[in-house]
Amino acid sequence: MFDLRLLRRLDWVILPALILLLGLGVAALKSTAQARPAIGLLVGKQIIWIAAGFAFMCLAALIDYRALARWYHQIYWLNIALLVTVLILGHSSKGAQRWIPLGPFMLQPSEICKLTVIVTLAVYLSSVKTDISSFSSFMGALKHIALPILLIAAQPDLGTALVIIAILGGMLLVSGAGAKHLAASAGLLLALFPLIWRYGLRDYQKRRLTGFLNPLADPLGTSYQLNQSKIAIGSGRLFGQGLFQGSQKDLSFIPEQHTDFIFTVIGEELGFMGGLALLALFGIILWRGFLIMTESEDILGALMVTGILSMLAFHIFINLGMITGIMPTTGIPLPFISYGGSAMITDMTAIGLLLGIGMRRNKLMFF
Amino acid sequence: MHSQAPRIRTFGLLLLLTIAIIAARLFQLQIIQGKKYAAMAKGNRLHLLLEKPARGIIFDRHGHILVSNRIRYDLAIVPRMTGSSKSIAEVAAMLHIPQKEVALRLSADRATPLAPVVIKKGLTAEEITLVMERKDRLRGILIEKIPYRFYVYEGLASHLLGYVGEIDREKLDKYRHLGYRMGDVIGKTGVEGAFDTILHGLHGGSQVDYGSAGTSSRVLASMEAVRGGSLLLSLDRDTQAVAEEALAGRPGAVVAVDVRNGEILAMASSPGYDPNIFVDSLTRNEWRNLSSHPYHPLQNRASHSAWPPGSTFKMITLSAALQERAVLAGECFYCSGSYKLPGRRFRCWDLSGHGSVGLVEGMAQSCDIVFYELGRRLGERSLHHYAKAFGLGEKSGLPLSGETAGKIPSADWKEERFKQKWYAGDTLNMSIGQGFVQASPLQMALATAAVATGKLYKPLLVKAVISPGGAIVRKYEPVLRRSLPLRQDVLAIVRRGMLAAIKDPKGTGKLAAVEGVEVAGKTGTAEDPPRRPHAWFVGYAPYAAPRVAVCVFLEQGGHGGATAAPIARRVLEKALFTIGTPLSP
Numbered sequence: 001m002f003d004l005r006l007l008r009r010l011d012w013v014i015l016p017a018l019i020l021l022l023g024l025g026v027a028a029l030k031s032t033a034q035a036r037p038a039i040g041l042l043v044g045k046q047i048i049w050i051a052a053g054f055a056f057m058c059l060a061a062l063i064d065y066r067a068l069a070r071w072y073h074q075i076y077w078l079n080i081a082l083l084v085t086v087l088i089l090g091h092s093s094k095g096a097q098r099w100i101p102l103g104p105f106m107l108q109p110s111e112i113c114k115l116t117v118i119v120t121l122a123v124y125l126s127s128v129k130t131d132i133s134s135f136s137s138f139m140g141a142l143k144h145i146a147l148p149i150l151l152i153a154a155q156p157d158l159g160t161a162l163v164i165i166a167i168l169g170g171m172l173l174v175s176g177a178g179a180k181h182l183a184a185s186a187g188l189l190l191a192l193f194p195l196i197w198r199y200g201l202r203d204y205q206k207r208r209l210t211g212f213l214n215p216l217a218d219p220l221g222t223s224y225q226l227n228q229s230k231i232a233i234g235s236g237r238l239f240g241q242g243l244f245q246g247s248q249k250d251l252s253f254i255p256e257q258h259t260d261f262i263f264t265v266i267g268e269e270l271g272f273m274g275g276l277a278l279l280a281l282f283g284i285i286l287w288r289g290f291l292i293m294t295e296s297e298d299i300l301g302a303l304m305v306t307g308i309l310s311m312l313a314f315h316i317f318i319n320l321g322m323i324t325g326i327m328p329t330t331g332i333p334l335p336f337i338s339y340g341g342s343a344m345i346t347d348m349t350a351i352g353l354l355l356g357i358g359m360r361r362n363k364l365m366f367f
Numbered sequence: 368m369h370s371q372a373p374r375i376r377t378f379g380l381l382l383l384l385t386i387a388i389i390a391a392r393l394f395q396l397q398i399i400q401g402k403k404y405a406a407m408a409k410g411n412r413l414h415l416l417l418e419k420p421a422r423g424i425i426f427d428r429h430g431h432i433l434v435s436n437r438i439r440y441d442l443a444i445v446p447r448m449t450g451s452s453k454s455i456a457e458v459a460a461m462l463h464i465p466q467k468e469v470a471l472r473l474s475a476d477r478a479t480p481l482a483p484v485v486i487k488k489g490l491t492a493e494e495i496t497l498v499m500e501r502k503d504r505l506r507g508i509l510i511e512k513i514p515y516r517f518y519v520y521e522g523l524a525s526h527l528l529g530y531v532g533e534i535d536r537e538k539l540d541k542y543r544h545l546g547y548r549m550g551d552v553i554g555k556t557g558v559e560g561a562f563d564t565i566l567h568g569l570h571g572g573s574q575v576d577y578g579s580a581g582t583s584s585r586v587l588a589s590m591e592a593v594r595g596g597s598l599l600l601s602l603d604r605d606t607q608a609v610a611e612e613a614l615a616g617r618p619g620a621v622v623a624v625d626v627r628n629g630e631i632l633a634m635a636s637s638p639g640y641d642p643n644i645f646v647d648s649l650t651r652n653e654w655r656n657l658s659s660h661p662y663h664p665l666q667n668r669a670s671h672s673a674w675p676p677g678s679t680f681k682m683i684t685l686s687a688a689l690q691e692r693a694v695l696a697g698e699c700f701y702c703s704g705s706y707k708l709p710g711r712r713f714r715c716w717d718l719s720g721h722g723s724v725g726l727v728e729g730m731a732q733s734c735d736i737v738f739y740e741l742g743r744r745l746g747e748r749s750l751h752h753y754a755k756a757f758g759l760g761e762k763s764g765l766p767l768s769g770e771t772a773g774k775i776p777s778a779d780w781k782e783e784r785f786k787q788k789w790y791a792g793d794t795l796n797m798s799i800g801q802g803f804v805q806a807s808p809l810q811m812a813l814a815t816a817a818v819a820t821g822k823l824y825k826p827l828l829v830k831a832v833i834s835p836g837g838a839i840v841r842k843y844e845p846v847l848r849r850s851l852p853l854r855q856d857v858l859a860i861v862r863r864g865m866l867a868a869i870k871d872p873k874g875t876g877k878l879a880a881v882e883g884v885e886v887a888g889k890t891g892t893a894e895d896p897p898r899r900p901h902a903w904f905v906g907y908a909p910y911a912a913p914r915v916a917v918c919v920f921l922e923q924g925g926h927g928g929a930t931a932a933p934i935a936r937r938v939l940e941k942a943l944f945t946i947g948t949p950l951s952p
């Protein structure tokens with residue numbers, strides 16, 4: 001069944017980088033918990049999520065990604081069914097309806113959706129028989145993601161909708177879609193933006209989105225939070241205050257410090273060097289992933305890796321950009337670091353998929 | 368993939384760029400500007416000073432203010448900023464607050480260490496002056512301007528308006544994205560609770576950077592608090608006041624509605640309470656008075672509780688029998704004072720018997736025998752069907768949480784609930800609104816309005832939302848639930864019976880008669896042995912061109928015709944006058 005020889009092709013650089021990142025995340029979580037005992041319980045839970053994530057990662061690595069192509073329709077429609085379910089009987093919180101209660105767990109279908117879009121879009125794009133740069137195949141790709149994106153935007157989960165657009169963008173770019181079409185659709189998206197702004201967004205979403213540019217848009221919320229976040233990170237300077245030594249976290253100015261704003265703790269306590277180390281670990285994963293992509297045996301694998309890398313890079317960029325005040329606040333977590341089960345399992349599964357594709361690279365060794 | 372080499376290179380470059388941009392930004396924040404931020408962090412210099420919003424105003428239909436806000440000044444301390452305990456001690460001494468109390472308040476759990484802690488509420492003008500004179504020396508001492516809720520007419524419409532209190536965790540998590548904050552005052556019940564997101568308003572405040580020495584301060588950004596939206600109710604203050612006055616503290620309720628659109632003109636539940644006492648936390652004494660009161664003042668008897676409606680239900684039984692052609696319009700019945708079922712005898716309330724009675728007289732004199740017979744002919748299913756058509760046994764759609772659906776029984780329900788079969792006697796009880804039947808005064812008022820017009824409306828309580836600037840931002844239109852499944856000739860006979868109940872010399876509802884206006888109505892006296900019966904009256908006026916329907920209920924109030932009907936008279940008089948009938952312009 002599973003060929004042990006595949007293990008020889010396993011990328012042994014990604015795993016240590018991943019483990020270091022996870023360790024850093026747990027340490028940061030533990031540090032925020034110092035000020036708020038309620039978060040203390042979450043440290044244990046996060047470790048359980050990590051363990052579950054490893055299980056999913058192994059599973060995803062074991063499955064031959066080419067087998068997924070056969071289940072294309074089932075995967076696509078199961079995903080749609082989950083997204084419809086969450087809209088109908090989902091659990092709402094903070095003004096959005098994103099969770100399906102499953103016993104003690106909360107399933108977040110929009111997280112699963114990122115993976116299913118990567119897999120099914122890769123299958124679609126690699127199976128296009130005609131010219132990939134033609135208009136019809138480009139429209140086919142758009143059609144493919146239209147339904148999931150609309151369902152996610154309806155929750156509303158703006159952040160995930162954007163992640164899926166980023167995944168689409170990365171995969172279209174690499175697959176060789178028409179440059180004109182790419183440029184035109186980017187232009188169209190920009191042109192549509194005023195309409196989306198006028199009719200598609202709620203007031204509090206608008207306040208958050210503009211808060212990073214204009215302190216007056218949300219002076220008591222986004223802007224205050226960002227200023228505090230910048231003070232915390234900036235005060236870390238070169239080497240930081242030392243792990244667990246930060247003073248800003250106990251001011252509790254940030255309601256989501258253990259999730260989206262977790263990097264403020266790392267920035268304050270480990271300083272610029274700590275931040276660079278974190279970026280280097282992310283960079284290693286992206287770089288090794290990029291190698292797997294270029295050496296992949298087939299277009300299907302290469303495109304799946306492209307989707308995974310697009311997703312991770314977008315998360316990293318938007319999350320860190322948001323808390324350093326160069327990107328709008330959209331509620332996107334930092335992979336492997338932010339607290340949260342659904343995101344952890346999704347990201348770990350993605351890494352599993354990536355490793356699995358890497359193990360099945362074309363350079364087969366005969367010894 | 369080789370044909371795509373340039374694309375792949377571009378993609379790789381993009382990946383690299385994401386990392387590089389973030390690294391550059393971190394370099395800027397931590398290395399270039401690091402010194403500045405470190406100083407700000409060290410001095411806890413950035414503070415958020417919040418200004419609480421005032422809640423929206425609640426108006427009656429004519430624009431009279433029912434609920435507004437008053438302003439109070441509280442003294443608060445930001446412990447992190449005070450530096451030494453000396454200034455705290457100084458302030459405490461100045462305001463005659465015991466040191467121990469200050470310490471206790473400071474040790475209490477709070478949102479964040481930078482959140483101000485209130486140590487004295489409601490400062491007098493002298494106290495404010497005292498503190499302001501020393502403001503420069505007292506760092507971290509704030510005077511906060513707090514709007515608080517004021518119920519202008521104290522207990523008027525207390526159940527309907529509801530009361531406010533401090534937000535709890537659950538609500539905070541739910542509404543944080545709308546700008547709700549810890550310590551906010553939110554509506555807990557009634558209109559205050561159901562329309563809280565409209566009434567609540569937006570916080571104002573400023574982000575202040577207190578310079579390094581703590582003497583200079585710079586406002587980084589600020590916004591004004593925005594008052595919440597105001598509500599224009601359909602309620603009429605004067606009719607409401609008359610209803611409450613007439614109830615005079617007896618347990619009971621009055622509901623008056625505009626028959627043309629379901630607008631609620633009055634909805635009184637008695638006894639009431641003064642919602643002002645909830646604004647600050649309740650004193651022990653106030654709570655004891657409320658909780659140990661024999662009549663439970665917090666219970667909303669108008670819409671949140673249900674009782675057997677007694678003979679007021681007969682308007683439904685008669686409608687059903689005529690519509691189903693189970694009885695002829697001219698049919699006559701003989702009342703000997705009792706009605707026999709195999710093995711059981713049912714009595715008319717008038718033990719000596721009404722003699723020979725037609726349908727209209729049967730309604731007027733509320734002869735039970737007539738309705739036993741109609742009920743027997745109809746059966747439980749048919750009665751159930753028509754009671755539902757009149758809106759009983761289901762929530763009417765009042766926009767407040769906790770409304771009762773009441774109860775319209777059925778054979779299946781009884782089997783399920785009591786594991787007993789349905790007896791013929793149950794049908795007889797049901798046909799005179801006794802036994803398992805339960806309805807709220809609100810449901811009965813709406814059902815009466817439906818008799819008057821043939822149309823059942825959803826109750827309309829809030830007519831419009833008004834912005835702080837005075838513009839109408841949202842209008843609520845009447846909602847028709849259904850037209851009654853009855854022919855015009857059916858309704859005409861039912862209405863004639865109700866007119867006779869007031870006009871006829873032998874009518875049970877004579878005390879509801881209003882001078883100069885023809886009133887149609889029906890009394891009810893629901894047995895509740897061994898206690899006194901519940902008194903009911905439902906009616907509408909004017910008979911020919913209906914405008915107002917009313918339902919009066921007195922818990923253990925005795926005979927409907929004797930105790931409930933006179934209250935209905937007063938309420939109808941006022942309501943007709945206030946919404947301007949053709950008869951009394």
